Amino acid sequence: MRNVLFFAVMISTIIMISAQAKRNRKENIFDSNQTGSYIEQVSGLGMKMIYVKGGPFILGTVNKGEGYSDEYPAVESFLDSYYIGAFEVTQKQWQTIMKDNICMEENMPINRVSWNDALLFCEKLSELTGKNYQLPTEEQWEYAARGGIKNNNRKYSGSDEIDKVSWYSTNSNKEIHPVGLKHPNELGIYDMSGNVYEWCLDTYMSYTYKNDSVKHHSVGNYKVLRGGCWSDYASSCRVTHRFYDVSSSKSSKIGFRVVCVP
Incomplete structure (x- = not known):
């Protein structure tokens, strides 16, 4: 006994x-003193994650006339620290986790995946690593696109000159491009303006939802898309621009990147 x-x-x-x-x-x-990045190597994934130190910021467009109506009223927000993918999830990384066949070059951003598919990728990656991978909230996405605490109030992610940081209608030759070919933003994050739209966790609604107690990502079928894409005009690639689609949509214009949160 x-x-x-x-x-x-x-x-x-x-x-x-x-x-x-x-x-x-x-x-x-x-760790509160953490800086820089790490490489998620589970199953040879090779996914670079950039540290984003939390802090206060203004979500949306402050001055009417500088953006579309759904970008204001801007709201004050505060974010805890997190990590975000330096690149959009690639075809190779998708295949590594989801075991689907690659339909394009390995370093092309995965596309034609629904919001639900992207969530499943995050869930499987979390199970494999023991970390908490998710789609970025709209706040996390915009804060990182602006450069976090290094924000220089650029129109696009990393520059006011769109051709330096973005694949869009004027320079894309009407096609998607491999990740990381343009300049990164202040945090070392690539392609947050243009190339493919990126799913966010949130349901699309007015910024006034920030005053609500409802979990804004858990209701509604229209999900937020950010960043613009290869077929869009420059105005859609601004860091404050918002778009949306149904959660089941699968388009060659839509991909995603992940965040890792405590």
Whole structure:
């Protein structure tokens, strides 16, 4: 009987230590002094994640006339720190996690995936790593696109000159391009203006939802898209521009990137 109790206690202790170690590994990447990035290497994924230090910022367009009507009224927001993909999820990375066949060049951003598909990718990646991968909220997306605490109030992500940072209707030759060919923004993040639209976690609605207690990503069928794409005019590639589609939509103009949160 003593031996049974002894082994039961030992097993329980090992489980507790293992769980704590897992929590510590997750917490360590969000250390308050953390800077820079890490590479998610599970299954050879090679996904570069950029650290975004949290802080206050203004979501949306402050001055009427500088954007579309759904970009204002701007709202004050505060974000905790998180990591975001340096690049849009690629065809190769999608195949690694989802086991689907690649239909384009490996370094092309994955596209023709629904919001639901993108969520499933995040869930599977989280299961494999023990970390918390998600689609970015609209706030996380815009804050990172602006450069976080390094925000220089650029019109596009990283520059006021769109051709430096974006594939859009004028320069894309009407096609998607491999990730990372344009200049990054202040945080080292690529293609947040143009190339493909990116799914966000949120349901599309007025910014006044920030005053609501409802979980804004859990209701509604129209989901936020950000960033503009290869077939869009420059105005759609601004960091404040908003768009949307039904969660089941699969378009060659839509992809996504991930965030990792505590």
